[in-house]
Amino acid sequence: MSYRVLVAALAAALLATGCSGTSTGGGGGEVKGKVFRSAFVTEQGKPRALVEGTNIELRFTDDGRLLASAGCNQMQGPVSLDGGKIAVPDLGMTAMGCPSPELHTQDEWLSKLLRASPSWRMDGTNLVVTGSNAEIVLGPEAPATLEGGTWKLASLIQADSVSSTPAGVEATIKFENGKLDAKTGCNDAFGTYKVDGSTITFELGHTEKSCEPDKMAVEKVVLETLKGQVTYKIDRNNLTLTTTKGDGIGLSK
Template sequence: MKKPRVLAGTVGTALALLLSACGTGQGAGPGGGAGAGTPDLPVAGTHWTIAAVTVDGTRSVAPSGAGLEFKRNGQVGGNSGCNGFTADVAVKGDTLTVSLGPITLIGCPADRERFERALLKAFTGELRGKLQDRGLTLSSVDGRNTLELTAEADAPLVGTAWTVDALLDGGPEGTASSLPAGSEGKARLTFGKDGRLTGTLGCNRVTAPATITAKTITLGAIGTTRMRCTGPEMALETALYERLDGPLTYRLTHRTLIVTDVDGGGFSATAD
């Protein structure tokens, strides 16, 4: 029997990032950077559910699926509840300057189309941001248009199906490399409420006892089936099995799980 494997972890939430990362705001071009005496709003790397939009005094509640993701490269990915869109954003102090980019052209029901028009009108130009509790409000300079956002919580470690999307090789954070061609989407892992890790490493089914505390996950001996699979699937399985050996650390950010060993080798996975 192999020795138990220990994953020591720290879990960050979108809210914690917002409240603790002052001075780490994003910028797109020269507009980025702190305003005089005002730290940049720490929105980079955060995800939000759109709650409502107010345009010219008329408030519209958002449909399901409407949300924004502020990426770390000064871009935003959004969904109106029907169409997806992108934007560039520069942050200076509490002001976000938004330049809308392309939008998909899916036909929407009338109510969602109306909301989409209001959203795109409110989410452009110079907007003043205000953080409060788990919310972010973006308002036009004249105060006529307002966008109400609610921070999305991290996907829970336990009970979430995680799909491995990259391998990490060496270094403090690990250098990401693509999965073997043809093995994409084949490796999925779930830490169950029953105290077991289950799933597949790319080819064979896998199971192991998993003891979870506030900071660690201890894996017992890993058991697998014995199927013979294609080259890419077996290559991925071998790489992942090696990366589950020894002390591991994990980091959970929104819907991304990063698992690494002491040498920086490991994998990243996305919540289904």
């Protein structure tokens, strides 16, 4: 082979590699702080069906931990992503009773795969995890946005304590193009909001009917939160609104 032909062949190979969109896992910067959910699973070269209504979820935290789920129990532990390997030597798992044997089997399958230090790589925006006889292709989870859809009240935050909403009490908030529509647990609230960085400023009005004590108690916290300026934070499908006093509410989609 002539020198020119050899150089041309090497250039073509390098160009093909650069355009493939696939990168071998390195130190993990590509996945830290992100959540991935399974799109396709194979075992021994054939599709592996997951239990209906479940998926495999891998969350790589900014502080170096892996949180994993296959539909029932939660797994977690410190993770190393060096050398294109997912190493979780101290992977722990909750011992919650699963509704079906199939869910338990699926948990054990994922736990065994992760404990065996599978390899990982990025294929575009997808994460590909490959074990000795199985491969999982996972897509990135898009975090919820403030606008679009309805947020449902999940918790009440008062000082340094968090409590769930009383049974039978429901409250929702919908943000849309600067206008807010809310069910506060008893009454309806409506008005405007303005987002500036990580803060939201509200101007609201609301109806004033009386309800049961539990509903009125929830409404008081909600209305106090939706007054003036608050700090907001979105973590995956969870929204936290916090007042300058440290009180607030937690919502989810």
